Amino acid sequence: MEGMLCDELLQEIMRRLPASARPAASLVSKRWLTLLRSSIPSLSLCLPCGSALSSAGVAPISSILSRYSSLSTLTLVLHASSSSSSGCPNPSFSSDAVLLSLSDCASSHLPHLRHLRLLAGPVSTSVLSALPLSSPLRRLASLQLSSLRPLSFRWLLQFPFLRDLSIHDCSSFSAAAAAAAPSSAGILGGIPNQQMTNGEEEEEEEAEGKEIALNYLSLAGIRAGDHGVGWLWRRCPNLQRLHLRSCEGTGDGPSSRFFALCLQNLREVELRTCRAIADTVLLLIADHCRSLSTLVLYDGGSRDGLHHFIRRCGSALRTLDLRLPLDLDNGHLSCCLITGDGLRSLARAAAGAAIEELVLVNCDVVEREPGLLTFLGQSLRRLRKLDLSHNELLLDKELGAMLASCGNLVEIKLRGCKGLTDAVMPSIFRFCALLEALDVTRCQGISAKGVEFLILSSPRLRQIHVEEAKVSESAYIWASRRMIQVY
Known part of the structure:
Protein backbone atom coordinates (compact mmCIF):
# COMPACT_ATOMS: atom_id res chain seq x y z
CA MET A 1 0.00 0.00 0.00
CA GLU A 2 2.79 2.39 0.90
CA GLY A 3 4.41 2.10 -2.53
CA MET A 4 1.23 3.07 -4.34
CA LEU A 5 1.80 6.77 -3.65
CA CYS A 6 4.71 8.62 -5.21
CA ASP A 7 6.98 10.85 -3.10
CA GLU A 8 5.56 14.08 -4.54
CA LEU A 9 1.97 13.14 -3.66
CA LEU A 10 2.93 11.99 -0.16
CA GLN A 11 4.79 15.25 0.45
CA GLU A 12 1.76 17.27 -0.63
CA ILE A 13 -0.42 15.28 1.78
CA MET A 14 2.06 15.75 4.62
CA ARG A 15 2.19 19.50 4.05
CA ARG A 16 -1.51 19.57 4.84
CA LEU A 17 -1.25 17.46 7.99
CA PRO A 18 -2.00 19.24 11.28
CA ALA A 19 0.99 19.52 13.62
CA SER A 20 -0.63 17.09 16.07
CA ALA A 21 -0.64 14.31 13.43
CA ARG A 22 2.99 14.61 12.38
CA PRO A 23 4.54 12.52 15.20
CA ALA A 24 2.34 9.56 14.30
CA ALA A 25 3.09 9.91 10.57
CA SER A 26 6.83 9.93 11.25
CA LEU A 27 6.59 6.44 12.84
CA VAL A 28 5.08 4.70 9.80
CA SER A 29 8.38 4.07 8.03
CA LYS A 30 11.77 5.61 7.30
CA ARG A 31 10.45 6.78 3.94
CA TRP A 32 7.57 8.61 5.57
CA LEU A 33 9.91 10.16 8.13
CA THR A 34 12.21 11.45 5.38
CA LEU A 35 9.35 12.82 3.31
CA LEU A 36 7.71 14.40 6.36
CA ARG A 37 10.91 16.24 7.26
CA SER A 38 11.38 17.47 3.72
CA SER A 39 7.81 18.85 3.59
CA ILE A 40 7.72 20.75 6.92
CA PRO A 41 7.67 24.54 6.30
CA SER A 42 8.64 25.67 9.83
CA LEU A 43 10.96 24.38 12.53
CA SER A 44 12.08 25.42 16.03
CA LEU A 45 15.33 24.21 17.61
CA CYS A 46 16.56 24.74 21.17
CA LEU A 47 20.34 25.14 21.22
CA PRO A 48 22.72 24.04 24.00
CA CYS A 49 25.23 26.30 25.73
CA GLY A 50 27.71 28.34 23.72
CA SER A 51 30.67 26.16 24.71
CA ALA A 52 29.10 23.35 22.69
CA LEU A 53 28.75 25.54 19.63
CA SER A 54 32.29 25.99 18.51
CA SER A 55 33.08 26.17 14.81
CA ALA A 56 33.33 22.38 14.88
CA GLY A 57 30.37 21.87 17.17
CA VAL A 58 27.82 23.55 14.90
CA ALA A 59 28.08 20.67 12.44
CA PRO A 60 25.14 18.81 14.08
CA ILE A 61 22.91 21.83 13.40
CA SER A 62 23.79 21.75 9.71
CA SER A 63 23.21 18.01 9.64
CA ILE A 64 19.74 18.42 11.16
CA LEU A 65 18.69 21.28 8.90
CA SER A 66 19.83 19.50 5.75
CA ARG A 67 16.87 17.13 6.19
CA TYR A 68 14.32 19.98 6.04
CA SER A 69 14.63 21.25 2.48
CA SER A 70 11.22 22.98 2.42
CA LEU A 71 11.82 25.20 5.43
CA SER A 72 10.63 28.77 5.03
CA THR A 73 10.59 29.64 8.75
CA LEU A 74 13.32 28.71 11.24
CA THR A 75 13.64 29.51 14.96
CA LEU A 76 16.88 28.91 16.88
CA VAL A 77 16.70 29.60 20.62
CA LEU A 78 19.40 29.26 23.27
CA HIS A 79 18.32 26.95 26.08
CA ALA A 80 17.07 28.98 29.04
CA SER A 81 19.34 27.24 31.54
CA SER A 82 22.27 27.78 29.20
CA SER A 83 21.83 31.50 28.75
CA SER A 84 23.11 32.44 32.19
CA SER A 85 26.62 33.76 32.55
CA SER A 86 27.65 30.81 34.69
CA GLY A 87 26.69 28.23 32.11
CA CYS A 88 27.50 30.02 28.88
CA PRO A 89 30.86 31.81 28.91
CA ASN A 90 30.63 33.39 25.49
CA PRO A 91 27.07 33.68 24.09
CA SER A 92 28.03 36.02 21.25
CA PHE A 93 30.54 33.48 20.01
CA SER A 94 27.72 30.90 19.87
CA SER A 95 25.35 33.04 17.85
CA ASP A 96 28.04 34.10 15.35
CA ALA A 97 29.10 30.51 14.83
CA VAL A 98 25.50 29.40 14.36
CA LEU A 99 24.81 32.21 11.88
CA LEU A 100 27.84 31.33 9.72
CA SER A 101 26.99 27.64 9.83
CA LEU A 102 23.39 28.43 8.94
CA SER A 103 24.51 30.52 5.97
CA ASP A 104 26.55 27.62 4.60
CA CYS A 105 23.75 25.14 5.22
CA ALA A 106 21.12 27.39 3.62
CA SER A 107 23.15 27.70 0.45
CA SER A 108 23.00 23.93 -0.03
CA HIS A 109 19.80 22.79 1.65
CA LEU A 110 17.48 25.71 2.55
CA PRO A 111 16.74 27.63 -0.66
CA HIS A 112 13.26 28.65 0.52
CA LEU A 113 14.23 30.10 3.92
CA ARG A 114 12.63 33.55 4.30
CA HIS A 115 11.93 33.96 8.03
CA LEU A 116 14.61 33.56 10.71
CA ARG A 117 14.46 33.95 14.50
CA LEU A 118 17.96 33.68 15.99
CA LEU A 119 17.59 34.13 19.76
CA ALA A 120 20.93 32.71 20.90
CA GLY A 121 22.75 35.77 22.20
CA PRO A 122 24.28 38.88 20.59
CA VAL A 123 25.14 38.74 16.90
CA SER A 124 28.18 40.59 15.56
CA THR A 125 27.28 43.17 12.93
CA SER A 126 30.52 42.32 11.14
CA VAL A 127 29.24 38.78 10.61
CA LEU A 128 25.95 40.06 9.18
CA SER A 129 27.78 42.42 6.82
CA ALA A 130 30.18 39.76 5.60
CA LEU A 131 27.71 37.05 4.64
CA PRO A 132 28.40 35.85 1.09
CA LEU A 133 26.39 37.53 -1.67
CA SER A 134 25.08 34.10 -2.69
CA SER A 135 23.82 33.28 0.81
CA PRO A 136 20.03 32.72 1.00
CA LEU A 137 20.11 34.63 4.29
CA ARG A 138 20.48 37.82 2.28
CA ARG A 139 17.06 37.13 0.82
CA LEU A 140 15.33 36.94 4.20
CA ALA A 141 11.98 38.72 4.47
CA SER A 142 11.89 38.79 8.28
CA LEU A 143 14.60 38.58 10.93
CA GLN A 144 14.52 38.48 14.74
CA LEU A 145 17.70 38.76 16.80
CA SER A 146 18.39 38.75 20.52
CA SER A 147 20.75 41.72 20.23
CA LEU A 148 23.53 43.23 18.14
CA ARG A 149 27.21 43.69 18.93
CA PRO A 150 27.81 46.62 18.63
CA LEU A 151 24.49 48.45 18.11
CA SER A 152 24.64 49.32 14.41
CA PHE A 153 22.26 48.93 11.48
CA ARG A 154 24.46 49.58 8.43
CA TRP A 155 24.44 45.86 7.67
CA LEU A 156 20.80 46.24 6.62
CA LEU A 157 22.02 47.55 3.27
CA GLN A 158 23.14 43.98 2.55
CA PHE A 159 19.58 42.63 3.04
CA PRO A 160 17.52 44.25 0.25
CA PHE A 161 14.49 41.94 0.68
CA LEU A 162 14.15 42.35 4.45
CA ARG A 163 10.74 43.76 5.43
CA ASP A 164 10.39 42.84 9.13
CA LEU A 165 13.11 43.36 11.73
CA SER A 166 12.99 42.73 15.51
CA ILE A 167 15.83 43.30 17.99
CA HIS A 168 14.81 42.00 21.41
CA ASP A 169 17.39 43.93 23.45
CA CYS A 170 19.32 46.90 22.10
CA SER A 171 20.93 47.64 25.47
CA SER A 172 22.49 44.29 26.32
CA PHE A 173 25.87 45.05 24.79
CA SER A 174 27.45 48.46 25.31
CA ALA A 175 29.94 50.14 23.02
CA ALA A 176 32.64 49.84 25.69
CA ALA A 177 32.06 46.10 25.97
CA ALA A 178 32.16 45.79 22.22
CA ALA A 179 35.54 47.50 22.06
CA ALA A 180 36.92 45.23 24.79
CA ALA A 181 35.54 42.01 23.33
CA PRO A 182 37.55 39.96 20.84
CA SER A 183 36.52 40.39 17.22
CA SER A 184 34.50 37.75 15.44
CA ALA A 185 37.24 37.45 12.86
CA GLY A 186 39.71 36.29 15.46
CA ILE A 187 37.31 33.76 16.92
CA LEU A 188 35.72 32.33 13.82
CA GLY A 189 38.49 32.82 11.35
CA GLY A 190 35.98 33.38 8.57
CA ILE A 191 35.80 37.18 8.42
CA PRO A 192 38.86 39.28 7.86
CA ASN A 193 39.12 42.45 9.93
CA GLN A 194 40.66 44.88 7.47
CA GLN A 195 40.66 48.63 7.10
CA MET A 196 38.45 49.96 4.33
CA THR A 197 40.19 50.98 1.14
CA ASN A 198 39.47 54.28 -0.58
CA GLY A 199 37.11 52.53 -2.99
CA GLU A 200 35.20 50.92 -0.13
CA GLU A 201 34.93 54.26 1.65
CA GLU A 202 33.47 55.82 -1.53
CA GLU A 203 30.96 52.97 -1.76
CA GLU A 204 29.98 53.50 1.88
CA GLU A 205 29.47 57.22 1.31
CA GLU A 206 27.32 56.46 -1.74
CA ALA A 207 25.26 54.00 0.34
CA GLU A 208 24.61 56.66 2.96
CA GLY A 209 21.63 57.98 1.02
CA LYS A 210 20.05 54.58 0.31
CA GLU A 211 16.67 53.80 1.79
CA ILE A 212 15.80 50.58 3.61
CA ALA A 213 12.54 48.91 2.61
CA LEU A 214 11.45 47.89 6.12
CA ASN A 215 7.71 47.74 6.74
CA TYR A 216 7.84 46.51 10.35
CA LEU A 217 10.40 47.43 13.02
CA SER A 218 10.47 46.29 16.66
CA LEU A 219 13.19 47.51 19.03
CA ALA A 220 13.59 47.09 22.78
CA GLY A 221 15.87 48.79 25.29
CA ILE A 222 16.98 51.85 23.26
CA ARG A 223 18.71 54.46 25.41
CA ALA A 224 19.06 58.17 24.74
CA GLY A 225 22.81 57.87 24.25
CA ASP A 226 22.77 54.92 21.85
CA HIS A 227 24.48 56.19 18.70
CA GLY A 228 23.66 54.65 15.36
CA VAL A 229 19.89 54.47 15.75
CA GLY A 230 19.48 57.82 13.97
CA TRP A 231 21.09 56.24 10.91
CA LEU A 232 18.19 53.76 10.89
CA TRP A 233 15.46 56.39 11.38
CA ARG A 234 16.73 58.37 8.37
CA ARG A 235 16.48 55.36 6.06
CA CYS A 236 13.02 54.03 6.88
CA PRO A 237 10.62 56.52 5.24
CA ASN A 238 8.20 53.74 4.26
CA LEU A 239 7.91 52.18 7.72
CA GLN A 240 4.32 51.12 8.45
CA ARG A 241 4.51 49.39 11.84
CA LEU A 242 6.72 50.50 14.74
CA HIS A 243 6.94 48.73 18.10
CA LEU A 244 9.10 50.10 20.94
CA ARG A 245 9.51 48.29 24.24
CA SER A 246 11.25 49.45 27.44
CA CYS A 247 12.98 52.31 25.63
CA GLU A 248 14.48 55.27 27.53
CA GLY A 249 15.14 57.28 24.37
CA THR A 250 15.23 57.16 20.59
CA GLY A 251 19.03 57.20 20.36
CA ASP A 252 21.69 59.70 19.27
CA GLY A 253 21.36 62.07 22.22
CA PRO A 254 18.55 63.25 24.48
CA SER A 255 16.28 64.08 21.52
CA SER A 256 16.97 62.48 18.16
CA ARG A 257 16.13 64.89 15.37
CA PHE A 258 15.96 61.99 12.92
CA PHE A 259 13.23 59.99 14.65
CA ALA A 260 10.40 61.98 13.04
CA LEU A 261 11.66 61.03 9.56
CA CYS A 262 10.27 57.48 9.86
CA LEU A 263 6.79 58.47 11.08
CA GLN A 264 5.11 59.81 7.95
CA ASN A 265 3.64 56.54 6.65
CA LEU A 266 3.10 54.72 9.95
CA ARG A 267 -0.15 52.80 10.31
CA GLU A 268 0.52 51.09 13.64
CA VAL A 269 2.46 52.22 16.73
CA GLU A 270 2.96 50.18 19.89
CA LEU A 271 4.67 51.60 23.00
CA ARG A 272 5.25 49.22 25.91
CA THR A 273 6.73 50.53 29.17
CA CYS A 274 8.31 53.49 27.37
CA ARG A 275 7.50 55.98 30.13
CA ALA A 276 10.39 58.34 29.38
CA ILE A 277 9.53 58.85 25.71
CA ALA A 278 5.80 58.08 25.41
CA ASP A 279 4.70 61.74 25.41
CA THR A 280 7.42 62.76 22.96
CA VAL A 281 6.50 59.96 20.57
CA LEU A 282 2.78 60.79 20.79
CA LEU A 283 3.47 64.45 20.01
CA LEU A 284 5.68 63.59 17.04
CA ILE A 285 3.15 61.09 15.69
CA ALA A 286 0.37 63.67 15.98
CA ASP A 287 2.43 66.23 14.05
CA HIS A 288 3.93 64.00 11.35
CA CYS A 289 1.64 61.00 10.84
CA ARG A 290 -1.73 61.26 9.09
CA SER A 291 -2.47 57.60 8.31
CA LEU A 292 -2.17 55.97 11.75
CA SER A 293 -4.89 53.35 12.26
CA THR A 294 -3.66 51.56 15.43
CA LEU A 295 -2.22 52.94 18.69
CA VAL A 296 -1.18 50.57 21.48
CA LEU A 297 -0.01 52.27 24.68
CA TYR A 298 0.99 50.05 27.62
CA ASP A 299 2.25 51.73 30.80
CA GLY A 300 3.12 55.24 29.65
CA GLY A 301 1.78 58.55 28.40
CA SER A 302 0.24 61.54 30.14
CA ARG A 303 -3.06 63.37 29.92
CA ASP A 304 -1.61 66.25 27.89
CA GLY A 305 0.20 63.96 25.47
CA LEU A 306 -2.88 61.86 24.90
CA HIS A 307 -5.08 64.94 24.44
CA HIS A 308 -2.73 66.40 21.83
CA PHE A 309 -2.61 63.09 19.99
CA ILE A 310 -6.40 62.77 19.99
CA ARG A 311 -6.86 66.26 18.58
CA ARG A 312 -4.36 65.79 15.78
CA CYS A 313 -4.36 62.12 14.81
CA GLY A 314 -7.15 62.44 12.24
CA SER A 315 -9.99 60.15 11.31
CA ALA A 316 -7.89 57.15 10.21
CA LEU A 317 -7.61 55.69 13.76
CA ARG A 318 -9.38 52.34 14.02
CA THR A 319 -7.83 50.66 17.07
CA LEU A 320 -7.00 52.25 20.43
CA ASP A 321 -5.41 50.01 23.08
CA LEU A 322 -4.69 51.61 26.47
CA ARG A 323 -3.83 49.50 29.47
CA LEU A 324 -2.13 49.44 32.86
CA PRO A 325 0.39 46.66 33.63
CA LEU A 326 -1.37 43.79 35.38
CA ASP A 327 1.26 43.72 38.16
CA LEU A 328 0.25 47.22 39.31
CA ASP A 329 -2.79 48.01 41.39
CA ASN A 330 -5.39 50.54 40.37
CA GLY A 331 -3.96 53.20 42.66
CA HIS A 332 -0.70 53.30 40.70
CA LEU A 333 -1.20 56.08 38.14
CA SER A 334 2.31 57.38 37.61
CA CYS A 335 2.75 55.22 34.54
CA CYS A 336 -0.63 55.41 32.80
CA LEU A 337 -2.32 58.79 33.26
CA ILE A 338 -5.44 58.06 31.25
CA THR A 339 -8.40 60.18 32.31
CA GLY A 340 -12.11 60.19 31.63
CA ASP A 341 -11.76 63.64 30.06
CA GLY A 342 -9.16 62.28 27.66
CA LEU A 343 -11.36 59.38 26.59
CA ARG A 344 -14.38 61.66 26.21
CA SER A 345 -12.30 64.00 24.05
CA LEU A 346 -11.36 61.02 21.94
CA ALA A 347 -14.98 59.98 21.54
CA ARG A 348 -16.01 63.50 20.46
CA ALA A 349 -13.17 63.88 17.95
CA ALA A 350 -13.27 62.73 14.33
CA ALA A 351 -10.75 60.04 15.24
CA GLY A 352 -13.11 58.60 17.84
CA ALA A 353 -16.00 58.34 15.42
CA ALA A 354 -13.96 56.00 13.22
CA ILE A 355 -12.58 53.68 15.94
CA GLU A 356 -13.51 50.03 15.43
CA GLU A 357 -11.53 48.45 18.27
CA LEU A 358 -11.20 49.70 21.87
CA VAL A 359 -9.01 48.04 24.51
CA LEU A 360 -9.11 49.27 28.12
CA VAL A 361 -7.39 46.50 30.09
CA ASN A 362 -6.92 46.95 33.86
CA CYS A 363 -7.74 50.63 33.33
CA ASP A 364 -8.83 52.19 36.60
CA VAL A 365 -10.64 55.10 34.90
CA VAL A 366 -13.36 52.60 33.97
CA GLU A 367 -14.01 52.09 37.68
CA ARG A 368 -13.42 55.67 38.87
CA GLU A 369 -15.88 57.38 36.51
CA PRO A 370 -19.40 55.92 36.38
CA GLY A 371 -21.12 56.59 33.09
CA LEU A 372 -17.89 56.76 31.07
CA LEU A 373 -18.49 53.43 29.30
CA THR A 374 -22.05 54.47 28.47
CA PHE A 375 -20.76 57.68 26.90
CA LEU A 376 -18.11 55.79 24.92
CA GLY A 377 -20.71 53.32 23.68
CA GLN A 378 -22.97 56.12 22.49
CA SER A 379 -20.11 57.93 20.74
CA LEU A 380 -18.07 55.08 19.19
CA ARG A 381 -20.79 53.85 16.86
CA ARG A 382 -18.44 51.86 14.60
CA LEU A 383 -17.01 49.80 17.45
CA ARG A 384 -16.65 46.14 16.46
CA LYS A 385 -14.17 44.82 19.04
CA LEU A 386 -14.18 45.61 22.76
CA ASP A 387 -11.68 44.43 25.40
CA LEU A 388 -12.38 45.36 29.04
CA SER A 389 -10.39 42.51 30.59
CA HIS A 390 -9.15 42.63 34.20
CA ASN A 391 -11.36 45.52 35.28
CA GLU A 392 -12.31 43.72 38.48
CA LEU A 393 -14.89 46.27 39.68
CA LEU A 394 -16.80 46.47 36.41
CA LEU A 395 -20.50 45.81 37.12
CA ASP A 396 -23.35 44.36 35.07
CA LYS A 397 -25.28 47.63 34.94
CA GLU A 398 -22.33 49.67 33.64
CA LEU A 399 -21.44 47.15 30.93
CA GLY A 400 -25.07 46.67 29.90
CA ALA A 401 -25.57 50.43 29.51
CA MET A 402 -22.57 50.54 27.16
CA LEU A 403 -23.63 47.52 25.11
CA ALA A 404 -27.06 49.08 24.53
CA SER A 405 -25.40 51.44 22.03
CA CYS A 406 -22.89 48.96 20.55
CA GLY A 407 -24.93 46.97 18.08
CA ASN A 408 -22.00 46.26 15.75
CA LEU A 409 -19.81 44.34 18.20
CA VAL A 410 -18.48 41.02 16.90
CA GLU A 411 -15.90 40.35 19.65
CA ILE A 412 -16.04 41.05 23.41
CA LYS A 413 -13.29 40.19 25.94
CA LEU A 414 -14.19 40.33 29.63
CA ARG A 415 -11.48 38.07 31.05
CA GLY A 416 -10.90 38.58 34.77
CA CYS A 417 -13.89 40.92 35.33
CA LYS A 418 -14.81 39.47 38.72
CA GLY A 419 -17.71 41.87 39.32
CA LEU A 420 -19.80 40.56 36.41
CA THR A 421 -22.56 38.01 36.99
CA ASP A 422 -25.06 35.99 34.97
CA ALA A 423 -27.26 39.09 34.86
CA VAL A 424 -25.08 40.57 32.10
CA MET A 425 -25.68 37.67 29.70
CA PRO A 426 -29.19 38.79 28.63
CA SER A 427 -27.76 42.24 27.82
CA ILE A 428 -25.08 40.67 25.63
CA PHE A 429 -27.73 38.57 23.86
CA ARG A 430 -30.15 41.48 23.46
CA PHE A 431 -27.81 44.20 22.22
CA CYS A 432 -25.04 42.22 20.45
CA ALA A 433 -26.86 40.28 17.74
CA LEU A 434 -23.71 40.16 15.58
CA LEU A 435 -21.47 38.73 18.33
CA GLU A 436 -19.11 35.99 17.11
CA ALA A 437 -16.53 35.68 19.92
CA LEU A 438 -16.76 36.10 23.70
CA ASP A 439 -14.16 35.66 26.45
CA VAL A 440 -15.50 35.33 30.02
CA THR A 441 -12.61 33.38 31.49
CA ARG A 442 -12.00 34.00 35.20
CA CYS A 443 -15.29 35.86 35.62
CA GLN A 444 -16.16 34.32 38.98
CA GLY A 445 -19.71 35.68 39.05
CA VAL A 486 -15.39 26.24 23.25
CA TYR A 487 -11.93 27.05 24.62
Missing part, protein backbone atom coordinates in the same frame (compact mmCIF):
# COMPACT_ATOMS: atom_id res chain seq x y z
CA ILE A 446 -20.67 34.06 35.73
CA SER A 447 -21.87 30.48 36.20
CA ALA A 448 -22.63 27.53 33.96
CA LYS A 449 -26.24 28.74 33.75
CA GLY A 450 -25.20 32.07 32.20
CA VAL A 451 -22.81 30.38 29.75
CA GLU A 452 -25.48 27.91 28.68
CA PHE A 453 -27.99 30.71 28.12
CA LEU A 454 -25.64 32.53 25.75
CA ILE A 455 -24.63 29.41 23.81
CA LEU A 456 -28.28 28.49 23.26
CA SER A 457 -29.41 32.04 22.45
CA SER A 458 -26.76 33.89 20.43
CA PRO A 459 -27.43 33.30 16.71
CA ARG A 460 -23.94 34.12 15.35
CA LEU A 461 -21.69 33.00 18.20
CA ARG A 462 -18.72 30.96 16.93
CA GLN A 463 -16.18 31.10 19.79
CA ILE A 464 -16.49 31.28 23.57
CA HIS A 465 -13.58 31.24 26.03
CA VAL A 466 -14.64 29.94 29.44
CA GLU A 467 -13.55 27.41 32.06
CA GLU A 468 -14.44 23.82 31.20
CA ALA A 469 -16.30 23.40 34.51
CA LYS A 470 -18.78 26.12 33.47
CA VAL A 471 -19.90 24.34 30.31
CA SER A 472 -22.72 21.88 30.94
CA GLU A 473 -23.25 18.73 28.92
CA SER A 474 -26.27 20.20 27.15
CA ALA A 475 -24.27 23.35 26.32
CA TYR A 476 -21.50 21.20 24.79
CA ILE A 477 -24.02 19.31 22.65
CA TRP A 478 -25.66 22.51 21.45
CA ALA A 479 -22.27 24.12 20.76
CA SER A 480 -21.18 21.15 18.63
CA ARG A 481 -24.40 21.28 16.63
CA ARG A 482 -23.97 24.96 15.88
CA MET A 483 -20.20 24.63 15.31
CA ILE A 484 -19.35 26.87 18.28
CA GLN A 485 -15.78 26.39 19.46
